[in-house]
Amino acid sequence: MDTVAPSRPHTDDLRKRQRRQRVADDVARAIVVGVIVFSMLLLLLPLALTVSMSFDARDYLGVFPPPALSTRWYAKFFSDPYLLNGLKTSLQLAALTAVAATALGLSAAVALERLPRRYSQPLMAVFLSPLVVPGVVLGFALLIFYARVGVENTFLRLLAGHVLITFPYAIRTVLAALGGIRPSLIEVAQSLGASPVKAFWTVTFPLARTGVAAGAIFAFVFSLDDVAVSIFLSDPHRYTLPVALVSMLHANFDLTIAAVAVLIIGASIGLMLLLDWMVGLDRVVGAGYYRT
Amino acid sequence: MPPSAVLELNHVSKRYGNTPAVIDISFSVQRGQILALLGPSGCGKTTILRMIAGFVEPDEGTLEMGGRDIRGLRPHERNVGLVFQDYALFPHLTLEENVAYGLRQRGSAKDAIGDRVSEMLVLVRLEGLGSRRPGELSGGQQQRVALARAMAVTPEVMLLDEPLSALDAKLRQQLRFELKQILQAAHCTTLIVTHDQEEAMSLADEIVVMDHGRILQHGNARAIYDAPQSRTVAEFIGRANWFEGKLGPAVSPELREFVTSEGRFFVPANALSQSSAGESFCVRPERLRILAEGLPADEGMNLVQGTLLHVACLGSEIHHAVTLESGRTLICVEQNRDQTIPAAGTRLRLAFRPTDCIFTA
Numbered sequence: 001m002d003t004v005a006p007s008r009p010h011t012d013d014l015r016k017r018q019r020r021q022r023v024a025d026d027v028a029r030a031i032v033v034g035v036i037v038f039s040m041l042l043l044l045l046p047l048a049l050t051v052s053m054s055f056d057a058r059d060y061l062g063v064f065p066p067p068a069l070s071t072r073w074y075a076k077f078f079s080d081p082y083l084l085n086g087l088k089t090s091l092q093l094a095a096l097t098a099v100a101a102t103a104l105g106l107s108a109a110v111a112l113e114r115l116p117r118r119y120s121q122p123l124m125a126v127f128l129s130p131l132v133v134p135g136v137v138l139g140f141a142l143l144i145f146y147a148r149v150g151v152e153n154t155f156l157r158l159l160a161g162h163v164l165i166t167f168p169y170a171i172r173t174v175l176a177a178l179g180g181i182r183p184s185l186i187e188v189a190q191s192l193g194a195s196p197v198k199a200f201w202t203v204t205f206p207l208a209r210t211g212v213a214a215g216a217i218f219a220f221v222f223s224l225d226d227v228a229v230s231i232f233l234s235d236p237h238r239y240t241l242p243v244a245l246v247s248m249l250h251a252n253f254d255l256t257i258a259a260v261a262v263l264i265i266g267a268s269i270g271l272m273l274l275l276d277w278m279v280g281l282d283r284v285v286g287a288g289y290y291r292t
Numbered sequence: 293m294p295p296s297a298v299l300e301l302n303h304v305s306k307r308y309g310n311t312p313a314v315i316d317i318s319f320s321v322q323r324g325q326i327l328a329l330l331g332p333s334g335c336g337k338t339t340i341l342r343m344i345a346g347f348v349e350p351d352e353g354t355l356e357m358g359g360r361d362i363r364g365l366r367p368h369e370r371n372v373g374l375v376f377q378d379y380a381l382f383p384h385l386t387l388e389e390n391v392a393y394g395l396r397q398r399g400s401a402k403d404a405i406g407d408r409v410s411e412m413l414v415l416v417r418l419e420g421l422g423s424r425r426p427g428e429l430s431g432g433q434q435q436r437v438a439l440a441r442a443m444a445v446t447p448e449v450m451l452l453d454e455p456l457s458a459l460d461a462k463l464r465q466q467l468r469f470e471l472k473q474i475l476q477a478a479h480c481t482t483l484i485v486t487h488d489q490e491e492a493m494s495l496a497d498e499i500v501v502m503d504h505g506r507i508l509q510h511g512n513a514r515a516i517y518d519a520p521q522s523r524t525v526a527e528f529i530g531r532a533n534w535f536e537g538k539l540g541p542a543v544s545p546e547l548r549e550f551v552t553s554e555g556r557f558f559v560p561a562n563a564l565s566q567s568s569a570g571e572s573f574c575v576r577p578e579r580l581r582i583l584a585e586g587l588p589a590d591e592g593m594n595l596v597q598g599t600l601l602h603v604a605c606l607g608s609e610i611h612h613a614v615t616l617e618s619g620r621t622l623i624c625v626e627q628n629r630d631q632t633i634p635a636a637g638t639r640l641r642l643a644f645r646p647t648d649c650i651f652t653a
Contacts, residue, residue, distance in 0.1 A: 184380035190367040191374040192394030
């Protein structure tokens with residue numbers, strides 16, 4: 001304060017400006033908090049409503065709150081062969097997709113990591129392009145393509161389509177994990193007598209495996225969730241659960257959909273918790289794990 | 293190739309695009325010798341280390357290890373022990389597994405691996421910590437694990453890249469001796485790459501000073517410090533007070549005059565025998581002696597008049613900055629021996645012997 005004291009009027013002016021600034025900051029903070037709360041309500045209210053609907057004992061879409069609760073929609077789901085068939089396909093598909101997308105993602109990520117930037121950047125753009133192409137476009141394109149090429153097996157069609165849309169997530173998580181591994185670790189392994197392949201399996205892979213697992217879980221969840229691509233590639237006998245739900249929505253609407261939705265939400269939350277427990281969600285998207 | 297040279301580089305060059313990284317490098321390391329490549333960052337010393345380890349191939353020249361041409365061999369086919377600045381310990385393995393890694397890759401028998409690992413852990417004094425993970429160790433301990441891991445496979449050459457620079461100053465000094473003892477106890481032929489002159493001088497039997505991809509001087513620490521062949525070496529290793537001028541006539545069979553704008557000095561008569569142009573010489577700070585005004589100087593000493601600018605006591609040493617009448621400032625270092633330290637502003641004289649004058653190219 002001593003150094004400012006000689007010019008008092010100046011100080012008063014400064015104080016006034018600081019006060020105005022503080023008010024402006026408070027207003028800005030209130031707006032930010034408001035927007036966050038509003039967005040969260042927008043996201044969470046429909047989910048909450050879905051949960052309430054899934055336990056609604058009424059036969060029709062009635063007003064909130066439901067007069068009585070029941071688990072009849074869950075019971076109906078587990079006794080409906082049409083939906084169960086979809087669930088079976090979805091789970092098989094998600095599991096195989098997770099394995100295939102992760103294996104491909106791992107190989108691609110390793111290659112991208114080793115290539116010079118001028119090759120890896122455009123390749124990366126190609127690998128990630130399924131993220132920017134709308135699912136509907138992708139689904140339609142695949143349908144035409146499979147017909148031309150002569151892929152008849154519906155499950156194979158679905159699998160290839162799902163691998164295509166989940167593969168970018170696998171690449172990203174594996175790349176993040178690989179990026180966290182110091183190159184000196186691999187160099188030391190090689191100088192200790194490990195061939196490049198051995199160095200990969202004894203050093204790179206063990207250090208990247210959390211990222212690999214995260215990629216697999218992402219692929220599983222996104223495969224389970226997809227409608228846009230699957231709807232083009234399904235047929236009346238082989239279809240995924242979300243596709244079954246959509247067609248149910250058109251044909252005979254009832255609250256089984258809500259029950260299934262809640263089950264899917266539960267499964268997703270479970271997998272995300274698993275992911276968080278395994279790697280920490282921040283690490284999947286954040287900085288490398290093994291840089292100290 | 294001399295019979296005892298374990299590692300020999302002959303006229304090795306490497307360029308990246310149009311930028312030469314290493315130019316015409318030749319040196320050899322004898323069995324059991326510790327040699328340091330010393331130079332500022334970007335001088336090419338790390339490129340040389342990476343060429344020996346097999347991560348970089350030289351454009352020109354030959355690389356021999358144990359009498360065998362190792363060009364074209366991949367890193368895992370060469371027998372070198374690498375220790376990186378960041379130690380590069382495998383975080384997912386225990387200490388034992390880290391040290392055993394190289395032996396496992398070589399397919400040694402399980403019992404032999406166990407014996408060798410405990411032997412190495414004793415050597416680096418980490419016995420009993422074998423089941424810990426690298427993250428649970430201090431920096432100094434990690435460094436020793438990295439050393440043990442590299443030595444476990446009995447490499448022909450140990451390559452140490454800035455082995456101590458990740459540690460704090462105190463620990464670094466302590467570990468220097470320890471590192472040297474460990475390397476000597478195991479008779480390791482070692483190449484150390486460092487930018488730290490103290491590290492090089494305290495660890496190495498021989499030092500190769502590098503700058504801009506070239507070797508400037510090759511010799512032991514004393515020779516490089518006392519007889520630097522170039523101004524760059526004189527300034528990179530230690531500190532130097534320079535005097536610019538011209539050689540004058542001989543005054544005796546041993547002495548010549550050297551004329552500067554700051555006075556006339558006696559210098560050794562053979563000053564020009566080396567490649568020196570004879571237009572400048574330097575004196576190391578600890579060779580300058582402070583004489584209070586009025587005190588007589590020894591016979592044959594060079595004297596220069598100045599004013600004490602400031603004094604700093606660094607513990608064992610006292611550093612004096614002395615401004616000459618020409619306005620230049622010289623650095624003078626004395627041991628802390630209970631002497632009276634003159635106050636700043638005191639007029640004094642600096643004395644040095646003719647043999648303290650170092651002429652460089």
